[in-house]
Amino acid sequence: MEQPGDIAAVVAALQERLDSLTPGEESRREFLATYQRTTGAVGRALERGVFEDPDWVEVWDVVFADLYLKAFDADRAGESVPRPWRLAFDARATLPPLAHVLLGVNAHINYDLPQSLLAVISVDEFDDAALIDRRRRDHERIDGVLADRVAAEDAELATRSARTLLDRALRPLNQRASKRFLRESRRKVWHNTVELHQARLISPDAYAIRLAELELLSAAKIADLLAPGQVLLRLAVAGFGVLLPPPK
Helix, strand or coil: CCCCHHHHHHHHHHHHHHHHCHHHHHHHHHHHHHHHHHHHHHHHHHHHCCCCCCHHHHHHHHHHHHHHHHHHHHHCCCCCCHHHHHHHHCCCCCHHHHHHHHHHHHHHHHHHHHHHHHCCCCCCHCCCHHHHHHHHHHHHHHHHHHHHHHHHHHHHHHCCCCCCCCHHHHHHHHHHHHHHHHHHHHHHHHHHHHHHHHHHCHHHHHHHHHHHHHHHHHHHHHHHHCCCCCHHHHHHHHCCCCCCCCCC
16 A cells, blocks of 8 residues: 555555455554544644644654554565564454554554654754754644543543443543553653664664664563553553663
């Protein structure tokens, strides 16, 4: 399938994948549809002038989406994909819809997002403190877009899975928990982006080693996501993001 060139094209590319899902791939709809709606929200935020550098944000968003689309298409073709995506794609279809969404978010935010930022921030640009501050602020502004989507996405999930009385009682807490761990993970993404940048300054091999560490950390996070209990409340306390340690 053709890869997108702007956010409208990303939304269309995601719709193509939604329309082409086979019965055996229906569980993938949970993250795919959530991501499409979120991408549309980013596009509307761009139109409202939310970001300092909207042209850069759109390029970044396309690069970011392309990492997911390539993993999605590669897996369908029987090709190798990064371990966080492998675990997300291979997850049991019988898992709750929320679990499938969180598995996709984990792979795309914790693993893909730092890579997408490096792809659109060059080595020279990292030396420009004022520019990097703008990039970081626009990165953080995505939080507002995501926070505005939490209630709507929760309502969407409610139509796709049965809610217990406890689930309904905890709904306000879960929504606040979601906003909290999304902010927390985004701060860790920026830290990991800087760590990967430092590694790429050393050598391609050093970068590959650090990226492999991030892949392992992101894959290991899945155990937390699938543990029994109120996952959103647990993530609000324990955190959703992963953090690259200092290099050895």
